[in-house]
């Protein structure tokens with residue numbers, strides 16, 4: 001079934017019926033230092049239903065692309081890297097959008113916990129249902145990407161509504177487990193002061209938000225859009241300068257204790 005031009009989320013997971021032990025993966029990075037605490041193995045899963053205008057990895061969007069990897073293969077790779085993880089590191093699943101493969105990733109996280117390996121989920125909060133909650137419950141740290149506080153701007157930036165992203169945050173808060181918010185700062189698109197304050201006001205009483213990361217917009221993915229024959233609409237938008245970044249960080253610091261520019 002197609003709803004609003006999107007496959008419904010349940011059907012995306014069914015695309016992966018090759019085996020209930022296989023994850024549809026785009027790529028894997030060893031020794032990542034930008035996607036969660038410490039040194040991490042980062043699994044970028046394939047498939048995303050957002051269409052962020054600035055997406056640096058548009059080749060991860062196709063829900064039928066990528067390749068399958070067995071969960072045990074991923075676990076054994078993680079075990080090999082475990083000495084480098086030390087206390088803080090572990091495995092991050094990013095994307096693409098991990099929640100589209102929530103049941104399989106839950107199995108992966110359960111196995112990683114059996115090996116005493118820390119788990120991080122980097123998600124745009126695309127959906128929230130029972131299997132998504134089950135995954136969040138075995139996620140040591142959730143990094144939730146909030147693309148915009150205002151729903152109309154969110155739709156302009158990503159094609160879809162931000163409603164479920166806020167529901168995911170709400171659920172995470174109800175569990176008392178830690179979360180970081182990530183915010184991509186795009187000049188002229190996501191730097192409106194009223195909406196930055198709106199986001200701060202909305203989340204200021206959340207006890208589970210340990211950190212807010214501002215991710216400066218960049219154009220590093222443009223060549224991928226061109227290679228895929230897709231139009232990159234933000235060609236004329238420059239990355240934020242120091243002034244915009246500092247102003248945004250200062251606004252967020254009114255509401256959150258730990259605000260960083262990543």
Ligand code: SF4
Nearest residue numbers: 048050051052055096
């Ligand atoms: S959510 Fe991430 S992977 Fe999906 S389109 Fe946006 S930037 Fe790309």
